[in-house]
Amino acid sequence: MLDASLKQQLEAYMANIREPIELLSSLDDGPKSAELAGLLDEIASLSDKVSVARTDDDARRPSFLIRRVGAPDVAVRFAGIPLGHEFTSLVLALLQVGGHPSKAAPELLDQVRGLDGDYHFETYFSLSCQNCPDIVQALNLMSVLNPRITHTAIDGALFQDEVEARQVMAVPTIFLNGETFGQGRMELEQILAKLDSGAEAKAAERIAAKDPFDVLVIGGGPAGAAAAIYAARKGIRTGIAAERFGGQVLDTMAIENFISVTHTEGPKLAAHLEQHVREYEVDIMNFQRAEELIPAKREGGLHEVRLANGASLKARTVILSTGARWRQMGVPGEDEYRNKGVAYCPHCDGPLYKGKRVAVIGGGNSGVEAAIDLAGIVAHVTLIEFDAELRADAVLQRKLASLPNVRIITSALTTEVLGDGGKVTGLSYKDRNKDTLHQVELEGIFVQIGLVPNTEWLSGAISLSRRGEIEVDHRGETSQPGIFAAGDCTTVPYKQIVIAMGEGSKAALSAFDYMIRLPVEAEVEVA
Structure with a gap:
């Protein structure tokens, strides 16, 4: 074998x-x-x-x-x-x-x-x-x-x-x-x-006792890892707090566009990122979710980040790299049947639907790739796309069209996830051309409709775009002096791993440049 x-x-x-x-x-x-x-x-x-x-x-x-x-x-x-x-x-x-x-x-x-x-x-x-x-x-x-x-x-x-x-x-x-x-x-x-039951309280106590950082990175994906490495290489006190180190890369199966690496997988890349960060004196605080950002009251003061466990971290500069998550459909039944037929990772959960009927929601690259993968496992795939035509690359569309057990429905709006109280039994969709409702009987629904930035907790603290992305300038600085951002959570276009890494590196260099240009008297925090 x-x-x-x-x-x-x-x-x-x-x-x-x-x-x-x-x-x-x-x-x-x-x-x-x-x-x-x-x-x-x-x-x-x-x-x-x-x-x-x-x-x-x-x-x-x-x-x-x-x-x-x-x-x-x-x-x-x-x-x-x-x-x-x-x-x-x-x-x-x-x-x-x-x-x-x-x-x-x-x-x-x-x-x-x-x-x-x-x-x-x-x-x-x-x-x-x-x-x-x-x-x-x-x-x-x-x-x-x-x-x-x-x-x-x-x-x-x-x-x-x-x-x-x-x-x-x-x-x-x-x-x-x-x-x-x-x-x-x-x-x-x-x-x-x-x-x-006492583990979280002990962790919060350890975190609360930490001295202020020069650079505090929030988020452990490619942008956050790059920011931490670049900051630590400057010899300044660096910390990184992440809900899960690796971020959404952990949910990525195949990576074939990371320059100089012809093929890798998300978990492997995430492990390499963490290993690289640990080569430096970076204080890694994993499984920590940020809940509130309190900007410094004056330039050169300490910013504060409050965590879900009740602890707070302080830093002279903050780099926000909280990434994004799968976008939900937002229809009745989706929350009720999550992990009971509603799924977001075809690679992970696809084998559980062997011989069954499933739907894929979304006609972009991720949706069409999911439909192609699932077609080799399940009995039948129905792909539902909101627009009048698929948005995936032409080569993927041709592959999808060649599969005998795939049905493509365009100009369709999913309106409800149907179930029997324990598991998914189907979905309803509206034909946007004829304004008629239809039902599809199936056992699984894979949602592939893009990403939403993890920035809700920042509302009111810094400027966000209409889509919830952190607004940054060409240096990665936000609307608050001393607070920077990088990666998929920002307004920078093209959400790609290699771009996130570059932006994270830039944010760290900008944070260092910001600190060394502060007036000497501004470097002392006033209690």
């Missing part, structure tokens, strides 16, 4: 296994079980510390348990074949069960070990989901560190009956002790915050 290059890499990683481990499989007579058995044999052949046995002790088949010999509580279970985006999760599980230490922060590891309670987690993932590995890896690590925690990672595409019975319509979906725990991307800190 593994090509020569991948096998060579895996063998090198497995040299770090310290304690013997065993791979215990539960199989049936199907082809996927045969495929898993072959993979486990290949893995065992790469290390004398790994053995394989068939136990058939799990009802989910194919599945397997990675267990430390002599320590049965140190274990991780996969239901399915963890390749694709989950291959890294498999590698880390082998290493961690085998005694290789985690690189997570020591205080987080101690927090996991100290959790008091029995926690049985199940995570449904898809192999094409770029957000799933973070939650799978975090819960796997927790099950290795604490004997009262167990975790099973389940490939939803292989267990369709189970997915439908538990109404899993988006990945990742996490169950704790049989009840829904969460959906969507989560990392170790966020999981612990949900389990440990």
Whole structure:
């Protein structure tokens, strides 16, 4: 199953296994079980510390348990074949069960070990989901560190009956002790915050005690990362507070227009961004949502940013790089059926709709690309576009038109998401030419209608455009002196990764230039 290059890499990683481990499989007579058995044999052949046995002790088949010999509580279970985006999760599980230490922060590891309670987690993932590995890896690590925690990672595409019975319509979906725990991307800190009621208060206390920064960056996407790097290289005190480091890049599957890099994937680029920032003395405050900006009362004074956890940060200059999020349709039923048939990531959730009927809302590049991808998985795709014609590139339109299981409806306004109380059953749309209403029966709706800037919290503090974008000049400065902005949240046209990085770098240079030109007496904050 593994090509020569991948096998060579895996063998090198497995040299770090310290304690013997065993791979215990539960199989049936199907082809996927045969495929898993072959993979486990290949893995065992790469290390004398790994053995394989068939136990058939799990009802989910194919599945397997990675267990430390002599320590049965140190274990991780996969239901399915963890390749694709989950291959890294498999590698880390082998290493961690085998005694290789985690690189997570020591205080987080101690927090996991100290959790008091029995926690049985199940995570449904898809192999094409770029957000799933973070939650799978975090819960796997927790099950290795604490004997009262167990975790099973389940490939939803292989267990369709189970997915439908538990109404899993988006990945990742996490169950704790049989009840829904969460959906969507989560990392170790966020999981612990949900389990440990005092975690957020402790984090807020640590943040509130920080001294003022010279440059405080709000947002951890490409613009924010570039701004932090450029500021830190000037030798000034730099901090970055982000709701999730990487931003919307984490939700991007393939990136093929990042100059000098012919192809990469969003999560990989986000990891490289964070790694680069950590090369410098930047204070990274992840999973922190800004709620209010209070500009300085005088030039050279300290700006204040208040966070959702109650803490405040102060800085001589602020760079806003809060990015954007998927635009919603804003129709009845959309909120009610989000993650119950209404989805925004076809790469992540598409495999859950295998053999079903779905709609894609939006005829731009992202919408047409989504329809093309989904057509290879689902039974039928209906693409609905508001304008009289599609807006995607001609090459994408030709590809879409060649697919036999796609219907294109233009001049159509989606008016309502329909459901039975538990899941989506269809949608209504209005024919804008004839002013008539129509219904489409389906099981899934993928919304791809563009982006909206994450700037609501800035209303009244700085000038925003009619579309909610931060108004900036050619230097990236906002309407408030000492406050700069960069990336998809600004009025700068063309929302592209490479442009966001350039704008973030420019904003940091502008912030530094602003500080060094302040009068000496303005540099001292008056209480």
